[in-house]
Amino acid sequence: MYDFNYHKPSSIDEAIQLFTDLxxxxxxxxxxxxxxxxxxxxxxxxxxxDLAGIPGLNGIDYSxxxxxxxxxxPHDDVSTSPVVQSVIPALASLAGGIGDAQVxxxxxxxxSVANSDPAADYPAAVLGLGAQLVTNQRTLNADEFFTxxxxxxxxxxxxxxxxxxxxxxxxxxxxxxxxxxxYATVGVFMTKTSEGVRVAITGAAPSVFRATDMEAALxxxxxxxxxxxxxLDADMMNEDLHASAExxxxxxxxxxxxxxxxx
Amino acid sequence: xxxxxxxxxxxxAVTQACPANTTLVDLLREKLQLTGTHVGCxxxxxxxxxxxxxxxxxxxxTILAAQCEGAEITTIEGLGDADNLHPMQEAFRECHGLxxxxxxxxxxxxxxxxxxxxxxxxxxxxxxGLEGNICRCTGYHNIVRAxxxxxxxxxx
Ligand SMILES: Cc1cc2nc3c(=O)[nH]c(=O)nc-3n(C[C@H](O)[C@H](O)[C@H](O)COP(=O)(O)OP(=O)(O)OC[C@H]3O[C@@H](n4cnc5c(N)ncnc54)[C@H](O)[C@@H]3O)c2cc1C
Ligand code: FES
Ligand code: FES
Numbered sequence: 437m438y439d440f441n442y443h444k445p446s447s448i449d450e451a452i453q454l455f456t457d458l459x460x461x462x463x464x465x466x467x468x469x470x471x472x473x474x475x476x477x478x479x480x481x482x483x484x485x486d487l488a489g490i491p492g493l494n495g496i497d498y499s500x501x502x503x504x505x506x507x508x509x510p511h512d513d514v515s516t517s518p519v520v521q522s523v524i525p526a527l528a529s530l531a532g533g534i535g536d537a538q539v540x541x542x543x544x545x546x547x548s549v550a551n552s553d554p555a556a557d558y559p560a561a562v563l564g565l566g567a568q569l570v571t572n573q574r575t576l577n578a579d580e581f582f583t584x585x586x587x588x589x590x591x592x593x594x595x596x597x598x599x600x601x602x603x604x605x606x607x608x609x610x611x612x613x614x615x616x617x618x619y620a621t622v623g624v625f626m627t628k629t630s631e632g633v634r635v636a637i638t639g640a641a642p643s644v645f646r647a648t649d650m651e652a653a654l655x656x657x658x659x660x661x662x663x664x665x666x667x668l669d670a671d672m673m674n675e676d677l678h679a680s681a682e683x684x685x686x687x688x689x690x691x692x693x694x695x696x697x698x699x
Numbered sequence: 700x701x702x703x704x705x706x707x708x709x710x711x712a713v714t715q716a717c718p719a720n721t722t723l724v725d726l727l728r729e730k731l732q733l734t735g736t737h738v739g740c741x742x743x744x745x746x747x748x749x750x751x752x753x754x755x756x757x758x759x760x761t762i763l764a765a766q767c768e769g770a771e772i773t774t775i776e777g778l779g780d781a782d783n784l785h786p787m788q789e790a791f792r793e794c795h796g797l798x799x800x801x802x803x804x805x806x807x808x809x810x811x812x813x814x815x816x817x818x819x820x821x822x823x824x825x826x827x828g829l830e831g832n833i834c835r836c837t838g839y840h841n842i843v844r845a846x847x848x849x850x851x852x853x854x855x
Contacts, residue, residue, distance in 0.1 A: 441700045442719035442765045464766075471722075471761050472743055484719070486766060512755075536831025537809065538746060541755045542762065616744070618830070 437474045440481055444489040448572050448595060451485055455593040458483040463595065465508055465547035468539055493546070493597060498523055502568070502600040507546025512537070514545060524565070526607040526625070530557050533611065535618050546596045549581075552588045552643060554674060555619035559644035560609065562599060564625030564636035570598040585642040604629050608698035610691045611639070614678055621679050622687040626695035633658065635692060640684045641672050650692055660693040706767045708733070709777030715764075723767055724748045724759035727774060735775040735804050739833070746832030749805035750774045756812035758831070775804035778811065786852040787811050787845070796845030798836035806832050806842060814850045822847075 441458075445451040455461045461483040464470055473479050487493060487508060494508040496517050503523050505514060514520050515532035534540055534548075534557050548558040549569070562569070562578045569576045572595045581589050590596065604627045611623030620639030624647075627634040633654040635647040653662040668688045673681035700719040705712065708731060715730050727733040727750070739747035741760050748759040751773040779785035787807050790796065797803040806829065813828040814820065825846045826839070834842060 437720045437722075439700060439718050439720045442702055442763070444765070444768070464763075467763065467766065468743065468761055471763070474720075475741065484763075486763075488766065536746070537813070537828055538749060538756050538758045538831040539743070541752075541757050 437471070438477065438480045441483045442486065443483060444486045446489045446491075448490055448597070451487060451490060451595060452572060452593060454483070454485050458485075461485055461593075463487055463550075465550075466510065466543040467547075468535075468543040469547060469551050469553065487595075496520060502602050503527075505545055505599050505601070507550075507596045507598060508544050509546075511535075511540040511543050511545070511548075515540065523603055524601055524607060526609045527561050527565070527601065530561050530609040530625070533557065533609075533613070533618065545599060549599065550588060550590060550596050552582055552584075552586050553619070554585050554642050554644075555614070555621070555639045557609070557611065557620055557623055557638065560620070560623050560625035560636045560638035561601070562636075563644050563646060564609075564627045564634050565601045565604060565607065566627070566629070566634060567602070568600040569596060570600065571596050579646075582643050582645075587643070602629070606699045608695040610694040610698065612687050612691060622684055622691050624688065624691040624695050626692065626699060628658070628699060637688055637692075639674075640668070640688050641674060647688065647692070650689075654696070658696070658699075660696050663689055663693055663696075702765055704764050704768050706764075706769060707771045709773060717764055719763070719765060721764045722760055723750070723752075723762045723764050723772070726764040727759060727772075733774050733776050737801055737804055739801065739805075744833065745802070745805070746809060746829075747802055747805040749808040749832065751808060751812060754812070754815070756809045756831075773808075775807060778807065785811070787814070787849040790845040790849035790852065791842070794841050794845040794848055796837065796842045802832060802834040802836075806834065810842075810846045810849065811853075814846065814853050820847065820850050 459482045462481040464486045493506045495506045497504040511531045511534045520528040607627045609625045611620040622639045625636045635650045638644040668685040670681040670685040673684040675681040705714040737747040739745035743761040750759045
């Protein structure tokens with residue numbers, strides 16, 4: 437890890453100002469993606485802006501229509517929250533399946549979503565539930581947020597404040613985890629809403645995506661059998677030493693069927 | 700950039716100057732000579748560096764010392780000493796929960812957090828709870844026995 441200047445602003449405005457003024461700054465949340473990449477020298481920012489001193493970014497609230505989760509809320513708080521467990525149990529169980537206990541104590545939902553790792557779990561919940569992402573300057577829909585591998589609609593210096601999840605009629609998340617890291621080799625988040633079924637798949641392709649063929653089939657007939665004729669294009673799948681593209685395409689359907697069986 | 704960090708380590712107030720890119724584990728081992736906390740991988744995988752921050756198990760190789768400003772840190776040295784072992788340390792010894800001992804400080808810190816937070820434990824919960832800690836020697840069976848034994852003592 438190269439040396440850098442460390443800053444700990446106490447408000448969002450101060451954080452944005454620092455980001456604008458400094459040469460090559462980066463935000464730090466839980467650090468469980470950023471610090472490993474700094475150690476590998478994949479990134480060498482001049483300045484690190486720690487968001488932990490900003491009040492109001494950490495917490496869970498269900499007083500209105502949506503379940504609101506602050507960007508700095510650690511995975512463990514989401515997984516053990518009685519509110520999340522009762523409003524969207526699939527979200528609590530997704531958070532409880534991330535990495536290991538120590539990772540869940542430090543890693544945050546905002547860091548995971550802003551990072552848009554192709555194998556990360558939270559993007560599947562954000563897209564599957566059709567969440568809204570509140571930043572310092574606007575509110576984005578999940579459908580426009582994830583734009584590619586490690587890419588999102590967030591602009592330079594834009595800060596994610598909160599994620600708002602609408603309560604679904606039912607939802608389930610099933611993943612085939614990498615046995616070492618627990619990242620998703622393939623993970624399927626299946627949601628039933630009054631407007632229809634949403635199927636978001638992570639791990640399989642360069643970025644989380646909605647399986648629209650599956651959604652159409654399930655809107656006509658919500659059953660495992662409805663997916664029998666469906667296959668995903670292996671050409672759009674990731675391939676690495678853990679799983680070939682064909683295997684990932686196959687897993688998408690298997691995980692989707694398991695998710696249906698849980699609903 | 701040199702910074703000054705203040706935190707409470709094993710019940711003692713500590714203020715230390717260090718470069719901004721210093722990790723907590725480097726501060727503990729190199730500056731405070733608390734070498735009970737080990738570095739197995741330095742890539743957040745093995746859990747040998749596990750300590751408690753405000754009571755919760757974290758990997759000290761994947762947090763900056765600066766992020767621990769004002770925090771309460773407990774390391775294996777703060778849990779017990781040779782004359783006065785913590786029940787978890789005692790149980791690891793009794794149950795032969797270690798061989799080379801390299802993973803042991805991290806295992807014990809994770810296990811103590813696990814027992815403190817889970818209302819009831821069984822083998823599956825213990826194995827899943829220790830997923831962030833890798834042991835290359837024991838095959839884990841005796842570690843699970845040690846945690847079960849310690850949990851009974853800690854709850855009495
Ligand atoms: C051993 C290990 C296992 C893991 N296993 C899994 C797993 O199974 N599933 C999974 O999904 N993840 C896994 N992770 C990743 C983990 O969940 C990370 O914590 C998470 O991806 C990033 O969150 P963070 O808070 O640590 O972010 P950081 O590392 O602090 O930041 C990540 C990126 O997001 C940016 N950022 C952070 N917060 C904001 C914000 N509020 N607004 C704008 N930008 C922001 C940062 O600038 C940085 O570029 C694992 C990590 C480790 C080390
Ligand atoms: S040294 Fe920290 S996890 Fe291995
Ligand atoms: S006792 Fe040797 S690594 Fe666990």
